[in-house]
């Protein structure tokens with residue numbers, strides 16, 4: 126055995142999601158390294174701490190720093206402090222692949238994740254940190270009728286497993302958030318805050334989030350988003366006309382609109398223009414058969430008097446015309462002759478009117494700047510949305526509150542470019558996925574989606590249930606499959622087989638870890654738990670679990686995407702999985718050899734993960750393996766990380 130390396134040096138893989146507090150400290154350290162210092166911990170060992178005095182000094186004069194004693198502006202509600210605990214509690218769960226429900230499982234970039242979105246957002250932190258271009262969500266509006274998922278920071282996975290019927294639920298009740306229950310708004314805010322906080326981490330620096338909401342929570346949501354995204358990143362509160370005619374039997378004032386609240390991650394966000402509509406182009410005509418094509422007459426004066434721009438112009442009919450009182454021409458006297466010569470001024474059909482400027486359609490921008498008013502003509506309406514879903518499910522009414530695909534296509538047009546990823550973690554019937562597939566066909570830009578949806582149960586007596594859909598996630602998945610089939614038969618006409626857009630779907634399901642030692646938080650472990658944990662160490666992978674399931678847990682927790690390419694290699698008769706073209710190598714064989722370790726190291730992966738039990742207790746083999754990766758890393762550009770599980 127070498128002197129420098131012991132088997133204990135071998136790094137154990139961490140089975141949790143990203144440690145959010147640790148990540149924030151790392152970011153702060155990068156920004157302000159000077160505020161970190163070392164003190165002695167309770168065990169006498171040096172520990173890294175933050176020097177708050179230095180932090181205050183870095184941030185400005187002490188009087189500028191809020192110290193908790195004075196009144197301050199901000200948003201508070203009961204339970205807000207626990208939201209931070211909920212965010213910081215790492216997830217020990219996993220996402221299990223489900224081939225049977227997927228389409229093009231091995232090649233697609235599109236994901237459908239069934240589960241509570243809080244746990245799922247935590248699990249996506251390592252692999253999608255800063256990678257998502259657009260988030261669209263349509264959360265429960267808090268009308269008193271919807272179910273608000275009960276978050277418990279100490280047992281969130283257990284709550285989910287009971288909810289989804291994956292363990293005995295011992296009669297646990299999950300109810301809707303009714304206005305009479307009290308703490309009505311705070312319960313909703315407590316549900317939304319951690320999710321939006323974690324979602325922000327996933328956005329790219331030039332990313333953007335869109336949130337559908339109505340009058341019930343729009344004010345609270347805006348103030349909460351100001352806090353999470355920063356007031357300076359507020360982009361707009363779009364008013365979307367959700368209905369096309371008022372409900373005349375309603376008392377009071379009928380709301381015909383919803384909002385779409387828009388925040389960017391940073392100032393790096395740049396929107397695309399919206400395509401010009403037929404209606405907008407109609408204003409361009411060609412009254413004088415100009416060979417440059419259709420044009421529109423625009424005012425040739427401005428609303429201010431300037432002596433140098435107030436002069437007579439002679440019309441073709443021979444009349445002298447001036448701008449109206451208090452106005453001036455937009456061009457100088459010297460420019461007029463050139464404009465007339467180029468036939469860029471329009472004096473009316475009879476050549477006797479005051480001139481206007483001819484603005485040619487070919488010279489205007491390709492698109493139009495989005496505004497905050499989206500009529501149902503341009504973005505669809507609620508009835509249209511229901512019809513779209515009904516068309517795919519002619520025999521049932523699958524979902525009562527879908528959004529129209531045109532609304533989300535419009536958001537995509539403003540935001541998405543080739544290769545971008547879009548996330549919706551309140552997916553419902555998966556309108557977002559449907560809209561994006563339509564967008565891919567129309568715009569010929571390959572974008573992919575991640576849908577997250579709770580398996581919210583459907584009533585046993587409901588028509589959906591009787592047709593085999595047990596929960597809303599079942600409806601969402603089936604809608605994607607049906608919409609894909611529909612679009613490939615209609616939108617795919619004339620497209621070559623190898624140029625067919627990605628209409629696939631990889632289904633993953635939230636579940637407890639396959640590694641028993643990762644299923645439990647050490648801080649909560651009781652004596653009995655610890656005994657179980659030690660026993661679990663002996664055979665620490667759940668029996669009967671497929672290699673693929675274990676593989677997905679490992680690659681996710683190593684920070685790779687579930688859509689990354691997976692190849693199977695045979696090295697010295699042992700199976701090694703190569704993820705993302707060899708960036709990560711995983712070997713789940715139960716007997717490792719030094720020749721195999723050498724062969725893996727020869728492939729120079731960024732990370733290699735194998736099973737601890739593969740060493741069969743051979744400390745010499747382990748130490749040599751650690752040494753092999755250490756020495757190979759020394760000359761290499763990037764360090765090769767070697768971990769066991």
Ligand SMILES: C[S@@+](CC[C@H](N)C(=O)[O-])C[C@H]1O[C@@H](n2cnc3c(N)ncnc32)[C@H](O)[C@@H]1O
Nearest residue numbers: 241242263274527528551553554555556579581
């Ligand atoms: C208003 S619907 C979204 C409708 C969707 N935009 C569409 O067009 O079909 C909100 C959805 O969020 C889901 N949901 C609520 N809480 C959730 C949670 N904690 N995790 C995942 N999904 C959740 C509900 O089941 C519901 O289907």
